[in-house]
Amino acid sequence: MFRKSIVLLISVSLLLAACAPSANPTSVPTATEAPATEAVTSVPTIIEVPAKPIKLTDGLGRSIELPGSAQHIVSLTPATTEILFAIGAGAKVVGRDTFSDYPPEASSVTDIGGSMGKYNTEAIVNLKPDLVIAGGINPPELVASLESLGLKVYFLANPTTMEELYTSIKTVGSLTGDESGADNVVASMDAKAKEVDAKLAAITEKPMVYYELDATPFTAGPGTFIDLLITRAGGTNFGAKMDSAWAQISLEQLLLADPAFIILGDSAYGESPATVSARPGWDALTAVKNKMIFPFDDNLVSRPGPRLVDGLEALARLIHPEAFK
Amino acid sequence: MEIRALKIEGLTVFYGKRCALQNITLEVPRGLVMALIGPNGAGKSTLIRASSGILPLQSGKIRTNGDEFSSLTPMERARVLAVVPQAVALPPAFTAWETVLMGRTPYLNFLGQTSKTDEDIVRHALQRVNALELADRRVGELSGGEQQRILLARALAQATPILLLDEPTAHLDLQYQVALMQTICQLAHEDHLAVMIAMHDLNLAARYADSVALLVQGRLEAVGSPAEVLTPERISQAYHLPVQVVPHPFQQVPLILPGG
């Protein structure tokens, strides 16, 4: 019996070994896909700029020095990926996390893990990046373990206001040598935001908005971008009176506040106007009776990146459609 | 100094607030088999356990050769006194051999390494209880009687001058009861051991013990030869049952018969 067990164990081991060589995706896609991405983002990088050392302080308070602008970047968060592509550094992105799904070109960049907080460090090392950009959701242990492998990591702290976001975008621009691209992005974001402000200038009424993050239900509390954007979009955030940023609420509180709008940030997880109306007791809400329940792409308002102003505009159009006629 | 007897002086044991043993004084010299009798709950098992040093004493002393037992370490105690418990809930996966080998613990180094001497002693102990052929069987597969013999062998392997047994015949068939008692007596007399056995069968006690101690409700009612202790008055009072005591038809010992 023992012998059989041993034989089985060794067979299993050999089977695992046999599986290994066939799955080697990390090196292949970059070789074949690189030319494609270069064709799409026609950034004029042919001009040789002399390498200028860069020195910045990152979100963890460390001084990060680069001999020149980063040319091979691994992005660990979807927001960073969006920023990189928006400022014109898309061709320099050699690796990205699993959830980076925008822009569509990002999907063809090598996936280096990231679900449940676990990144494939071997894959990152194999890509030989000259810079790894970490974001607010990455714990310091991760930064430390990547640095212990000889990688340079810049920790981009989570911004909490639009100004901080603009600074983040410009910082990324400095890191990659795309300062002008970054400035353009910031300028166009600012212009669009101000355009929305202008359209809403005459509005006096600020209806109450309940933004649902999760069906438990959870809503966005004070200090979040969602709170900020709803307010700027001419609404009053129901979650503003909660204690924490990720706040659990009760139906009772909703009934008392009786928001005019229900915006479903969790529509990607299966929530819809139909499911909300079917929840016991929810049909007493005005928003449900008036069918003012709207599915919403949460990525537009939760990723601290260039699409935040698109989120602002989308919210404004929902809350004050009359201003956009 | 050579050990001549187990001396129990003024032993008092409490279980919580209840007094389980009160002021027990007994002496069991080497070469003597003493039977502890009494109704259930009288304290026989408690006395065995307390004498082996595993119960805290309210007062009193256990001496083995002038040394107070409590001043010895468990290892030193185990070289002087061995206990044969009842054969219940034994780890079933150990073989009889391995179980008896455990009895050599007081003489092994802390890693538990055994030598040829230890193995010879174990073999000898198994032979004396007629259980050598059971050596490689797992204890879980053995009958009650066989397990009890293994435990006796284990205590013998411990090679102590004092032997305590806690109701060894309790769950045994008649032939095993008699065989066990005969073996114990033989060991006591041949090896010059001081033996104290807690038992419930009065006639077995009368037949095989040199001395009898009667415990009732934690108190020592009487101690002496079987004829002295096993009187109708004492037994009837202790067991709340009228009994008759007659001379044994074949041996020079009393025979206790229930019924007045």
Next chain:
Amino acid sequence: MPKRFLPYMTNLGLLLAAVILSLAIGSVFISPGELWQILHSWLTHSPLPTGLETFSFIISDIRLPRTVLVLLTGAALGGSGTAYQGLFRNPLADPYLIGVASGAGLGAVLAMSIHWPYSFWGLLVVPMSAFLFAMVTVLLVYSVARVGQSVPITNLILSGVAFSAFATALTSYMIISSQGEVRRALGWLMGGASQNSWQAVLAILPYLIIGLGFLLMNGHALNLLQFGDDQAQQMGLPVLRKKTLLLLAASLATAAAVSFSGIIGFIGLIIPHVMRMWWGADYRRLLPLSIIAGGVFLILADILARTMMRPQELPVGIVTALAGAPFFLWVLRRAKNQGYW
């Protein structure tokens, strides 16, 4: 070769195979031949064959520290699981029975709720906190369960259940009311080496040496304890002292292991049973064999965790349960008629 060496040779052979597999498998397959070349050049300080420099770095800085950390963690869980089962005389005992896991979880989540400076010590706070809280929980459980001169098993279990429930509830509350550390906390709680560095290995090594070393020297004591406290003492074992020290040693090893690797279940429960079924119930053998087998099993589980859904990596605690349960049922079927406990 004497028959009695067979179990050790088997386990060590499996260990070697597992280590080789773990070093070979990853984003790129490094064959045993190449592994040997790399090892050879390290040992003889001679230059590497061309093309193997990257591999050498991957082995020395990524795969080898991870493999060693996983090996040590599995060994600690296998060894302490065996000790716990022996101490409690209960086949359901595992190293988390008296609160190590729940204490460690609470310590880790507490530490994660505060923003420490990014420094050498700052990065060690979470594992140190986990370790500290784990040991404090064990000590509390023990002192509550102790009754005069003895520590009854039932008391220990009940006390452990109570403290564990309390710590787990506190942990859950902290997670729910946290601002965004949820992912990090849950990732830690589900297990899996997050800091795969030589630093982590060095940090836990002393505790493992002390804890497992003590257990290995007390196989005979554990054998004696199977007969119950009374008989063990009557055969010469200082029962209270031994049980206390064994409990502390096993808890020390477990706390060190989970402080960096999170809560990995199943190993401490099942590996001792498998070893018992295959090689018998003598704790002098059971302990070293379970230590080795625990390492083997966790290495294999870790390989699965990082290859099953590439490039994603599963928390290894999920894999140990998913893969371990069928394996255990299979072993159980083969051995169910023999009284192996």
